[in-house]
Amino acid sequence: MSETRYTKSHEWIRIDGDSATVGITAFAADALGDVVYVEVPAAGKALAKGKEAAVVESVKAASEVYSPVSGTVIEGNQALADDPALVNRDAAGDGWFFKLTLADKSELADLLDQAAYDALVAESH
Numbered sequence: 001m002s003e004t005r006y007t008k009s010h011e012w013i014r015i016d017g018d019s020a021t022v023g024i025t026a027f028a029a030d031a032l033g034d035v036v037y038v039e040v041p042a043a044g045k046a047l048a049k050g051k052e053a054a055v056v057e058s059v060k061a062a063s064e065v066y067s068p069v070s071g072t073v074i075e076g077n078q079a080l081a082d083d084p085a086l087v088n089r090d091a092a093g094d095g096w097f098f099k100l101t102l103a104d105k106s107e108l109a110d111l112l113d114q115a116a117y118d119a120l121v122a123e124s125h
Helices: 026-032 105-110 114-123
Strands: 003-006 011-016 019-024 035-039 052-058 062-066 071-076 098-102
Touching: 003 114, 019 026, 098 105
Parallel strands: none
Antiparallel strands: 003 011, 011 019, 019 098, 035 052, 052 062, 071 098
């Protein structure tokens, strides 16, 4: 059974055992506007919690995507290179950015659950 957690910088992480999938939330995708370019990390890249992992550019702005946890990239979503608008259409699904192996599951404790994330989004309106 997978579990989804969130960061205050609007990334989501879907945990499935010792691995996880990471993307940006629909709130972040809406704030960016039309996504025109995405750069995802390559397989094998080591990521540190809170550090830049990917880049997303829209017609409005360029933004970094930060890794919610430390780990090693299993796969970057190459579909985003061909169709960056997938992020706008399905931010929580096919618009994922990368998958990684978790280095330290205790880092998950710092992340927000759905209710805490919803409260964060409500405060920012």
